[in-house]
Amino acid sequence: MSASDRPGSLTPLARLGFSRLTEAEALLDELAALIDAPRDALLDAAADAADPDEALHALARLARRDPAPVRRARERPAAWRALWALLGASTGFGDFFFRHPAEVDQLADAGERLPTPEELRSELLASIDAVDGFAAEGGESAWVALRVRYRRMLARIAAYDLLSPSPVDEVAVVSARLADAAGAALEASLAVARTRVSGGAVGAGLFPRDQVARTKLAIIGMGKTGARELNYVSDVDVIFVGGGDDDAIEEFGESRVVDIATRLAVQTMRGISGVEIEPPLWEVDANLRPEGKQGALVRTLDSHLAYYDRWAKSWEFQALLKARPVAGDDGLAQAYIEAVQPKVWTSAARENFVDSVQRMRERVTEHIPPADVPYQLKLGPGGIRDIEFTVQLLQLVHGLSDDRIRQRGTLEALDALVAEGYIGRAEASAFSQDYRVLRLLEHRVQLRQLRRTHLMPSRPEELRVLARATGLADTGDGVWQLWESVKREVRDIHVRLFYRPLLSAVAALPADERVLSTAQAHDRLAAIGFADPAGALRHIAALTTGLSRKATIQRHLMPVMIRWFADGVDPDYGLLAFRRLSERLGDTHWFLRMLRDSSGAAESLSRVLSGSRYVGELIEWIPESAAWLDDPELLRPRSGVALQQEARAIQTRHETVVDAMRAVRALRRREQLRIAMGAILGSVTIEEVADALTTITEVTIQATLRAVRREVVPPEDAALDFSVIAMGRFGGAELGFGSDADVMYVYRPNGVDPQRAHELALKLVAALRNHSEDHRVPLELDADLRPEGRNGPLARSLEAYEEYYRRWALSWEAQALLRARGVAGSVKLIGDFMELADRVRYPQVVDLAATREIKRIKARVESERLPQGVDPSRHLKLGPGSLSDVEWLVQLLQLQHAHAVPEMRTTSTLGALRAAESAGLIPASAADRLSDAWRLASRLRSANTLLSGQTSDVLPVDRKKLDGIGRLLEYPPRSATQVEEDYLGTTRRARRVFEKLFYG
Template structure:
């Protein structure tokens, strides 16, 4: 659309213009300036602007010097060059000495630019998009330069925020949403912002550091104040933060991981709609680009689904409800045929098709409409009418807002303002303008109805064709014989059982109780499921393992939509369930794990330990400190999700055995870190903080020590945790709280709290089973030992088997100082010289007891003559030549020789201790290699058995060479 023509100024407005002109002449004359000698065209422009904008009149009267400078600059007659506006403002901001000066500088510059932009818009020296671009550039520069001014000053006060994982300085990323994101701001827009930062960590460079979350929250608050607060100079931009995750009730700032997790887990359709136009408007542009790539899958989904169509229809209904609200008919944005309907038409196509058509992944409305026309999504005539109507509506919006710098889209009631709007829009009177406006709105309304009604239904019909050959079977349109024949021909080994399973689901109580929408979703899902099931080598197994899951989720049919929408997620589900009944059972018990199947890259590529810990920490920061239930659920969901990822990676072969154990151990450590933090906070809140021997407060002077598999970094699927709790507080001194208790009681209750958080059953299960029997004096001993008591027990009372266990002990989480003291005690206890003959005898006797009690009775714990025959079971862990034999040899060696070679105590895992035995010549390289390969083979087999939900035994003829090698070395060490 061309610019609206300039209408003759209505006679009714002339007296207003004359009075304003006299005031302006008087104000300028006091500066030694004058309107005399102005060319007629310049005076006509001034008269027109003064007649049509209260805001312009007030700004010139309040600050005639600013107006005189603006006139002298020539900027009223020309467009600013790219970057010129930012350069001007940057020079002014650089001179600001404090926040008050920054506030004044931003507001005065904004008023000058707002006057210039309104002048050029109302005098038709620029078009719609020139005005929008100027306003957006002003917003970008104001936000970014204010942020750039505030950030270093906050760093001086609180330190530089630094990423825990990367070790790099962190900067805020500001996302501009809506019209700001698309460079489409109107004359009195507010700005919708979202704040984020790359990763968790703490500030550095000061004595008392801040968590990154807190630092950036403070920075965000200061930035909002710099932009939004109303002072004597007005405001810069009204700032709206309600589009952030959880809206006004959520944290002000989010880490990238927290943002990604929120949109994946809880993002709603309107948030997809809003995120289409998101753009990095300030802060770290490179990091912001990374964030937008992370969020792209949430906005643009690869597959069309029924829920997307349903969401579009729901949005339509919401719009229609708003239209019917009292007074909405005169709102040119929200009313029928208004601005939002044009935008909605474009975004409907973006949400439905944008995942497949990259040309629709575009912020600019005009470019999206051009794509809809050029690629045949809409008729060219319809698009042209929408474009012309949208221009008319946006020009009208600017006319309404430029009158008094007010954020309004309502048509005016007053006669003078109606005359102003008509004149700005190039019409001789209100009636002619209103008629032209009505024509445009009727066109928009017509096209809006056309877009929402049919294309969605047509796409839905296409989607129903996927797996359509199985629809008659599901709908029972086939005779049983024909149905069984179809199943048999498709690859089912037992078609009768398969059909019975399908029909049992359909007629089961869960499905019968479904509402209509859920039943429609199930009817859409089942043909797809059957079509993918028959692609597997064993469709009977797929059916057997996946149908129980389907039955579990039919009452929460959003999960069916997820699988219907994402064929790749459904495919991954079938592959994993076919490979592992353990995974099938886990997903059936906890259907929320289905969300993990959406992102293949993340599913098969778990993060490293620091990222894992940071992700959990950031998840918990979003939960109120007093909401224990949510905290416990978040911990359990985190564990379930990551345990599924490691199992999936193991099955897919993307994670080797040693990395599987590493990952499961890191997961436990990340959870224990947060459990300790929660338990400490809750116990201190109740009783106060305990004291050290010197009277200072503990912080926390407590460690959790891991023994066994977690200590040896060898956790498997379903492993429990062998833990010992140690403190170094004053057991006799009282805490400093309102309900003081002595230190011994405090730490005992802290330990109880930790166990409660780990073992309590919730809807998401428990975190871990915990075994505390390795603490001093076992089950009869104190739950938490003091550091001194632990040392005395280990030096004077512990049995040899307890020292064997100590070989695999290490600090998992807690106070570094106490952890260092524990390591020193461990090294002293294990590193003392021993009687080798007595040691061999004690280790051998303990091993014999374990075999007798825990080994396979059929083969005398693997020592019978026929132990290597296929008919005999071999217990991978307990039988002779198995895992425990290797562990006992390693522990014996560490106890026997660490007084000579203390390096043997550096590590707690068997593989690296064996490396040390080889490096010091205590075992031959060949024997070490055999033991390491045997150990890996046994553990790999145990992992496979666990994923198949089978006992840790294999036929006796399997792994025979490995077992014989282990037994030979066992005998050569004199342990027989």
């Protein structure tokens, strides 16, 4: 039936927003035929399109090229809605999908959620197969892949934005994701650049790969990128900082480091902005660097600081207000930020600073072409710049003495300014809403063609589309009237705040007059134990200022919590960690209710935060863990069965090993935090701590092996058996906080070619080690206890192990097997390996030469492995009477007697010790002294890590640290001397027992 045969059929199209009705009828018929779908069913998402005519035109164009992706999208409601929304708002996305039809399939759940910053980074790095900072290859195809993947993620962000019920309320989070995507793209482009510069591209390389790897390049985001307020298509302002470690600079010179960093920066920019097969993403603008376009593209940190100290103008410090690390070397970037921030916040003290900022804003307006002024969303009077300049000037002036308003983002800064009384609530509310409206309008006009523009449209049809795209008005006239009213309101507030005489007066105050005297509060905090009373006052003010419910509850709690913090090990850190946690959770109803109403949660929180940096750092990343403090059962370690079930569920939810392992790492961090909090609060014993830490380590390794095996072992080699054997304290289920996981790797070909089996086993080992790495809570898989130690192969077949142990095994290798225990992989292979291990570690007779060798090695360990300069009596692992003495003695007894005493066939040190006592091999008093020393050394070792957040095997000399460790072990305050005396006395007694039984 033709269109003319369907009376009134054009009316529904008009109601949906179509304007070219006859053309739409024809396109619908064509589209229905191309994708074999009912014609009327094609329009169920048309209402989501800002420009239905353009969306339908793009759909038909796409279907003509490849109907399959359009057909598949039609069968998935979320993808169909997203596709209509994207094509109706953006001809640019229409062109993108036309170039890459298969990308339509990536819209399966688009519009339902935003990609996380981690997903953006992992996706873009995956697009160029980045490993250790280098792309798999450095040709132009890598750039194309990066740009296509970036636009895929951009489409997901835009779909979420366009389909939001209230897009004006999503401006901040959408802008933040756009900034995150830009940072991820720069990181990926830098990886390609490293490969190109080191010879990964076609042709000879410019620099040795090792030198490129050791050269640091930090990319600092400026402007909207730094503030995480980016547009869809905007210049991305950056500053490049180059450097290298001392060894690199000494080896190949600072000038070469800068040369390499400069080439990396050039190639990174080209990867984003250069003309390639796939259009550029956006312009990378490095003109905010020292000396602008005339200055060096890359400088060292010292060179940057020298420039800022001598030559920088006021506007450069204003620009640095939003500086943020976005890509490259994070350590160098953080050092740059830390170095320039004090300069930013003292810049307002410069002579005529306020006048210079005001004049700069006026010059921006004067340079707008007159014809563009009525349409300028960004630079014109009443535009985005009026809000941004106002907020930044208020921040810079009042931030001289108030660090609570030192925020990068405009909306965040507005909130801080109103909270601290520098701007009225009504003005801040209007500014905040107007800023979101202006940014939403800017986003939509840029989406239209995916190009950089800040001009409102002038044509009625374009205004109508803009109204539908934003949801801010029903008609084109309505959106224009809203724009005019926003401009008037913004300009009025801007003039009143930006030209306040008070600003110049505050900026001109001498430094000693800018801070209100708080001498009494300062002295009080110092008296009760705060080392930095001024910092404590700032944290308290941040927590208690304002009229919010959060501030009210905090004001009631703070006097009590301050006392609890003061009673703790490190009051200053405890208060800082509490502030950070409160900023993450303070507005959640459960957190506030728990602090106010729970009988012990607030005190427990004070105790764990002031007693452990390990907990404080982790809880900031897992803030919801604070809820455990309200339920003692939640502080108990979870069972291995429950953790296994969760780990397996994680792997079913994630398709890639990278995503799965990110979730497994989060699981491990969460459980490590749970165990740490329970240990500090005394709800778990040292034995339970060791067992729980061992369990979560086993679960992590098992989950990692399952994930990497799917990736490494192809189906045709599936018969290969592979297992992980726990050794050392891991094998003994005796892990503490900060312990490495000692392991060995065994495989059995099962019909797979032996060489192929060996290669696959080594790949599994490499993947295990790579994917188990965690920078936040390190997990090192240490294979040094394998046969031949570091000189031996990382993995052996079961037959190779059997041959080795039969022909060449040394006494220490048999000794190491005493704590061998299978933890992951093939159960049958583990069983066979343990049978082999039993024959080696439980011999019928130990000859005298082997015993002498064990004693000789022990003496050598004591003399050679102790770190230089460390007092042996304070070494918790290798010192006299410490862990090593107890473990070596027990292991010698096991080698000599476990064949005849089955109860001694255990990987547990204390279990074997008590079995030896029961068998009459060691007196009860001696067993008690050894057990006491082993337990105390283990507890001190874990407490040392919990206190500082860093692993150490040395009992500190510092009295404050010793006292902190003692408090974690439930000693009373000021017990540093007692802790020291208890340890030294306990280990002296254990050493006497050891020398008598081991060497006697």
